[in-house]
Amino acid sequence: MDYGRLGSSTHSVSGNPQPSRDESKSKQRRRRFFWAGLLAAAFLLFAGGVSVTVLVMRGGNRSGSLPSRAPTQAMSQACGLTRFPALCLSSLLDYPGSFEAGVRDLVHISINMTRGRVGDAMYGASAITGTGMGKLARAAFRDCMELLGDSLEQLSDSLLVVLPPSSSPLQSTEARVRGASDEDVLTWLSGAATNHDTCQEGLQQVEDPYVREFMEDQLKDLSELLSNSLAMFSGVSRNKDFTGIPIQNKKKRKLLAAPVGDGDGDKEFPDWMGKKDRRLLQIPAANIQADMVVSKDGNSTYRTITEAVKAAPENSGRRIIIYIRAGRYTENIKIARKKTNLMLIGDGKTQTIIAGSRSVADKFTTFHTATLAATGTGFIMRDITVENTAGPEKHQAVALRVGADRAAVYRCDIRGYQDTLYVHSQRQFYRECGVYGTVDFIFGNAAAVLQRCTLSARKPLPQQKNTITAQGRKDPNQNTGISIHFCRLTAEPELEAAKADYPTYLGRPWRQYARVVYMQSSMGDHIHPAGWLEWDGAFALGTLYYGEYMNSGPGAGVAMRVNWPGFRVITLPSEASKFTVAKFIYGFSWLPMTGVAFSAGLDAL
Numbered sequence: 001m002d003y004g005r006l007g008s009s010t011h012s013v014s015g016n017p018q019p020s021r022d023e024s025k026s027k028q029r030r031r032r033f034f035w036a037g038l039l040a041a042a043f044l045l046f047a048g049g050v051s052v053t054v055l056v057m058r059g060g061n062r063s064g065s066l067p068s069r070a071p072t073q074a075m076s077q078a079c080g081l082t083r084f085p086a087l088c089l090s091s092l093l094d095y096p097g098s099f100e101a102g103v104r105d106l107v108h109i110s111i112n113m114t115r116g117r118v119g120d121a122m123y124g125a126s127a128i129t130g131t132g133m134g135k136l137a138r139a140a141f142r143d144c145m146e147l148l149g150d151s152l153e154q155l156s157d158s159l160l161v162v163l164p165p166s167s168s169p170l171q172s173t174e175a176r177v178r179g180a181s182d183e184d185v186l187t188w189l190s191g192a193a194t195n196h197d198t199c200q201e202g203l204q205q206v207e208d209p210y211v212r213e214f215m216e217d218q219l220k221d222l223s224e225l226l227s228n229s230l231a232m233f234s235g236v237s238r239n240k241d242f243t244g245i246p247i248q249n250k251k252k253r254k255l256l257a258a259p260v261g262d263g264d265g266d267k268e269f270p271d272w273m274g275k276k277d278r279r280l281l282q283i284p285a286a287n288i289q290a291d292m293v294v295s296k297d298g299n300s301t302y303r304t305i306t307e308a309v310k311a312a313p314e315n316s317g318r319r320i321i322i323y324i325r326a327g328r329y330t331e332n333i334k335i336a337r338k339k340t341n342l343m344l345i346g347d348g349k350t351q352t353i354i355a356g357s358r359s360v361a362d363k364f365t366t367f368h369t370a371t372l373a374a375t376g377t378g379f380i381m382r383d384i385t386v387e388n389t390a391g392p393e394k395h396q397a398v399a400l401r402v403g404a405d406r407a408a409v410y411r412c413d414i415r416g417y418q419d420t421l422y423v424h425s426q427r428q429f430y431r432e433c434g435v436y437g438t439v440d441f442i443f444g445n446a447a448a449v450l451q452r453c454t455l456s457a458r459k460p461l462p463q464q465k466n467t468i469t470a471q472g473r474k475d476p477n478q479n480t481g482i483s484i485h486f487c488r489l490t491a492e493p494e495l496e497a498a499k500a501d502y503p504t505y506l507g508r509p510w511r512q513y514a515r516v517v518y519m520q521s522s523m524g525d526h527i528h529p530a531g532w533l534e535w536d537g538a539f540a541l542g543t544l545y546y547g548e549y550m551n552s553g554p555g556a557g558v559a560m561r562v563n564w565p566g567f568r569v570i571t572l573p574s575e576a577s578k579f580t581v582a583k584f585i586y587g588f589s590w591l592p593m594t595g596v597a598f599s600a601g602l603d604a605l
Contacts, residue, residue: 072099078106081235082228083475087221091228107232108162111189114225115155118192122148124218128211136363137211140202143367144215147195150337150375150403151226154188154195161185162233182237183479187405187447189230190478191425194445195403196223197474198424202365227475234477285345285383290323300325305333305344305354314338324384326351332358332371335404339376346384349413349434353385359394366419370401379404387415392438392461398422402446409433416441417458423448423482427585436492440470442482443510449483449581457504457526459494466495467533469507471514481515481545482507483579489555491526499526505533506548509540517547517570517579520602527555532562542566549576577602 071089079088092098095109125145133141161180200219206212292308293300302308308322319341326347331354335342346352356371358364372386390397399416405426413434414421420437423444430450435442438460457466473480491499504526507516532546544566548558558569570576577583580602
């Protein structure tokens with residue numbers, strides 16, 4: 001969690017300001033940035049992948065004022081769906097071919113234009129790659145470059161799926177988007193918007209004004225353009241007044257909710273899970289035919305997990321299994337975007353432990369503190385503990401960060417204090433996991449479902465309050481939120497002995513449209529009767545969505561819950577079912593392929 005998500009002085013982090021630079025050094029850096037900017041601008045004029053219209057837009061129409069030419073009815077109709085209609089109209093009016101375009105074409109144009117703007121930002125920002133920066137500034141810069149690259153791929157994938165009506169179906173659509181649906185596109189666009197927010201959050205921590213201001217200039221208007229593309233796609237694809245968007249290769253799948261066994265003792269798995277996947281999740285790790293084996297004693301392919309991940313093939317279409325034998329691995333591991341379909345299997349969460357200690361107190365961005373970070377699509381982890389040992393006094397310190405689409409974490413422990421589990425973006429599923437922490441210990445802006453997990457509050461710093469969730473949905477069109485289903489909310493022994501002095505809340509709204517639900521879960525008496533905690537006065541209390549449905553235990557009583565406009569006690573199964581695996585993790589048919597057991601609906605499994 002970044003400094004902007006601390007909320008109150010009781011959670012503040014006292015940082016040491018960087019020493020001031022003398023005047024001569026300041027002038028030298030200004031000159032470097034001036035020439036870097038000129039070189040970047042010259043490069044952009046010849047970069048084939050960046051739209052000239054984007055450069056025009058970043059100039060005269062940055063304020064959102066409209067050119068003299070009147071918009072078409074289709075433009076007004078499409079931009080009327082957005083949160084920033086003036087910018088939407090001005091950017092479309094600049095774009096060649098937009099006056100002949102219908103509403104469906106304009107969605108494609110908007111996504112394409114936004115992709116060009118992301119490319120523009122990446123090229124512009126790359127001009128300062130070699131510039132001297134402090135540790136925190138360098139971390140924030142690298143975060144932004146990584147996140148912009150992720151967004152560029154998400155927007156590119158969206159364009160491969162969303163075709164203008166004049167186009168014929170793509171026969172050569174890349175494998176990673178073949179069979180994708182409108183729910184997939186909505187996930188990718190939501191993720192791209194989250195990436196931008198995360199980049200900006202990291203920059204807000206940077207004390208060096210030169211790096212911060214240069215980067216913020218590269219990112220100008222990008223948040224609004226991403227929001228507009230998301231709103232146009234969401235509105236047109238769902239609004240029956242429009243003819244809709246042609247989605248290529250959209251597939252429906254009939255799913256059976258009742259668990260059925262096959263005689264091999266795997267009755268906890270639904271019958272539509274393939275036998276191979278079920279076996280992969282059930283058999284001892286030592287009996288699995290792994291692609292790579294990691295062991296600290298050297299009796300394996302690799303001694304470190306980092307080496308094994310580096311050796312894994314990129315853009316793999318098949319499952320790549322890394323077996324990590326028992327041991328404590330002190331590493332910070334990054335499973336990047338191109339490391340797809342990677343599976344980490346340990347010897348058990350008490351046996352295979354991955355530990356790191358990065359924190360914001362040590363001049364890392366929150367994004368960069370993760371002990372293990374995974375963004376490659378199809379990431380799976382089983383029978384492993386991931387922890388951040390920085391301790392509560394160092395504040396934000398992430399153990400596990402997941403930004404991978406269609407990710408599943410099974411029978412794992414995730415341990416930390418503040419900001420333990422960063423459910424950053426896209427679709428994620430957690431089953432039979434333990435999550436331990438204090439302040440905002442499950443946070444982020446993914447579409448995440450935690451099922452049959454144990455959420456254990458620990459003793460925080462003096463004067464702090466525990467908050468289990470801090471959900472970061474910033475745009476009402478994002479398909480994101482945190483659903484906690486069939487889980488147990490408990491207090492660790494050190495908190496149990498002092499719970500009267502350290503109240504624990506179900507969550508607080510990090511962003512304006514925060515969305516969290518607790519369903520059919522057991523809550524201990526450490527949960528404060530009010531249930532939920534304000535972030536900053538009345539912020540987001542009318543726009544958030546906080547819900548509770550059929551929970552049990554001494555902390556589940558709703559008689560004394562907050563009376564915020566956005567909070568509701570859910571009574572209808574039809575409303576609660578919107579947050580189940582089947583409906584909330586859009587396109588959830590990917591879950592059977594992971595081999596992880598799950599309940600698709602409200603019925604227990």
